[in-house]
Amino acid sequence: MAAADDRLAFEAHKKEMSLALGKDEDAFRQSLETLVTLDKYDYAYLWSFMGVPIIQMPADVMATQEVIWNSKPDVIIETGVARGGSVIFMAAMLQLIGKGKVIGVDIDIRAHNRDSIEKHPMSSRITLIEGPSTAAETLAKVKAEIPEGASVMVVLDSDHSRDHVLDELRTYGPLVTEGQYMVVADTVLGWADSSQTPTKRSKIWRAGDEPYAALKAYMEESTRFETDEALNGKLVLSSSPRGYLRCIKAA
Template identity: 70%
Template sequence: MTTKDDRLEFEAHKREMSLALGKDEASFQQSLNTLIGLDKFDYFYLWSWMGVPIIQLPADILATQEVIWATKPDVIIETGVARGGSLIFMASILAAMGNDKAKVIGVDIDIRAHNRESIESHPMSNRIKMIQGGSVDDDVLAAVKAEIPPGARVMVVLDSDHSYEHVLAECRAYGPLVSEGCYLVVADTLIGHLTEEQAFTKRSKVWLRGNEPLQAVTDYLAETDRFEVDPVLNGKLVLSSSPGGYCVCRKA
């Protein structure tokens, strides 16, 4: 007895449900309220990847994995190293895909010694290059570009200073590096959906609506025709810190 090959049908259903979920404001508000409630437990900080704190929500980890697998970048640039788990995570996905030359470039204005040690002593360290300095400084941008081989497919994740001006400057600086078909991921767009009363306060800085990544990426997309928000991927990004932040590059 043979069973029906329903793989295409299954994927079509996933797409349909993702788009429907993206239009369901009640579900989004419910997820938003859940995350606001979880913040008192430092929920965003409770996860690790291969032994290193990742400071990402599970939904965003899965979304980023889907993007990397589907687009197969040779180079992933991430601004904002923090404790290093995200670099380790993306490097491990590249390693699992079998591209021996693929790497992750981590940029941060302050890579602390203990975090650097965690990254450099990790089995994935041979796929990671760290650059310390301001992410939009000319010398740092030059150093990043020098790490990109000719013809490499490039993906970018922006997760450093979340102020509007800085994120917009990063979009303008790093957006042009993204290859056609790859993604520009602007993290922590969730902040733009919070009222002042809902804002996460257990942070080194408190960002309020308007001075945050969602407004920055919205304005960046208005000034370029290279990117568009992926409606399917972002549609299912509830319980996410970056809804609306996954932008696919449509033009070389």
């Protein structure tokens, strides 16, 4: 006897549990404490994607691939290239989908990191633009790479200070097309108290001067985005809780 087709029920249960997890403050606080412990071992720096370092939490990589697979953007813009693993990961997702490109923007793309990206098998789906992410000249170069009518997703993962992230949100938010996502990375900094703030960094961002503070300010300005409650609900052991915004209105 054939088993019943339970795919819809399975997905419904996933959503129910994700929403419930998102309301469990104790689970979130336990997750945050675990992240603080793991940071002693540079946990976010221990991973690679297709041979290139990807400075991300595994939960965020999984969440991002769900977004890309479901929304199938033509263009993904990421501010903050670092060592290149994230742009390669997103390019690989687009390769699987069979279309699109990633535009990586960074104020300083170091020669050895550029070499890793440009020699990678996914390089044909990646365009690198060096310059301050919110500068008019940089934005003009980014816009020139977006085909007319393309669906556009944005990931903000560069300087994590509040004012800079808010500037990026105002700069790149209008580029996101209806049905696509804008991801604000490292929002977890806004949930940490002074004893939990990561200090093994070249810069230290404390609560109030970090991406989540910028996100909250931007959401008071914009009516084009909503928080994806189910997706964000399951983002424990994540650097970007509540950082996944869905565009619900055309620009």
